[in-house]
Amino acid sequence: MYQAVAPAVEAPIKDYRAPLRFWHWANALLISLQLITILFQKVIVKSKSAVPEFQQAMSKANVTITAKQGGAFAHIISERIWTWHIYFGWALVALWVLRLGLQLAGPSELRFSARLMEILRRYRLAPPVDKSKAGKILFAKTTYALFYIFLTIMVATGLIMIYEDTAFFGPMHHTAGEIHNVTMYLIMGFIALHVVGVVWAETKEDHGLVSRMVGGEAPNSKA
Numbered sequence: 001m002y003q004a005v006a007p008a009v010e011a012p013i014k015d016y017r018a019p020l021r022f023w024h025w026a027n028a029l030l031i032s033l034q035l036i037t038i039l040f041q042k043v044i045v046k047s048k049s050a051v052p053e054f055q056q057a058m059s060k061a062n063v064t065i066t067a068k069q070g071g072a073f074a075h076i077i078s079e080r081i082w083t084w085h086i087y088f089g090w091a092l093v094a095l096w097v098l099r100l101g102l103q104l105a106g107p108s109e110l111r112f113s114a115r116l117m118e119i120l121r122r123y124r125l126a127p128p129v130d131k132s133k134a135g136k137i138l139f140a141k142t143t144y145a146l147f148y149i150f151l152t153i154m155v156a157t158g159l160i161m162i163y164e165d166t167a168f169f170g171p172m173h174h175t176a177g178e179i180h181n182v183t184m185y186l187i188m189g190f191i192a193l194h195v196v197g198v199v200w201a202e203t204k205e206d207h208g209l210v211s212r213m214v215g216g217e218a219p220n221s222k223a
């Protein structure tokens with residue numbers, strides 16, 4: 001009897017194993033902390049803009065300080081915030097290295113590129129009736145690919161700024177700062193899209209998605 005050719009082995013397109021779950025939440029936490037440092041640096045504290053207030057407060061105590069002296073004080077405050085930004089930055093570098101390690105040496109389920117290729121294959125082979133669903137999955141995965149690129153840019157430009165005093169990185173410092181700044185907005189855009197997408201998926205067609213990313217895949221469930 002004729003037997004239909006078996007479909008290609010269903011390679012998993014999602015993975016909720018411990019290393020990836022750890023990576024996901026640690027990364028989410030650190031990016032949030034980085035955004036908080038920027039919120040404090042550029043919006044809440046804005047130490048440079050406090051110089052006139054500082055001068056005024058000192059003059060009430062009959063102490064006159066120049067704008068330069070006030071600026072030196074403001075610099076100390078802003079450096080304190082940058083110090084935390086750099087600590088969190090190093091932790092993000094470590095996570096980036098971990099993700100690269102999983103990508104290069106981990107099993108195929110943990111390799112982003114393998115999963116992206118599988119999703120692309122499923123999209124190409126999907127019958128018209130399933131095309132829209134496969135397209136949504138492909139779209140989500142493409143945004144993750146962009147996110148990895150943004151993260152790589154953040155890590156690289158952040159490191160250039162950390163080593164701005166070296167002859168090699170010094171000349172790139174200004175451009176790196178500008179790229180770092182713009183990429184922050186791209187990451188914020190990704191986060192907004194990601195959160196909306198996850199809430200949409202959780203409520204419409206992928207119930208339990210968030211709890212799987214917290215506690216892992218239930219036994220017997222399929223990717």
Ligand code: HEM
Pocket residue numbers: 030031034035038082085086088089090092093154155156157158159161162177178180181184187
């Ligand atoms: C995704 C998370 C991150 C966000 C949202 C973020 C955001 C920013 C922003 C907006 C600035 C100011 C840039 C400017 O105005 O020129 C900045 C500066 C900086 N960032 Fe990040 N950053 C992140 C990750 C990192 C990482 C991973 C590192 C280190 C590897 C890093 C190191 C630095 C350094 C050294 C500065 C300059 C501080 C200074 O001027 O003293 N950042 N960051």
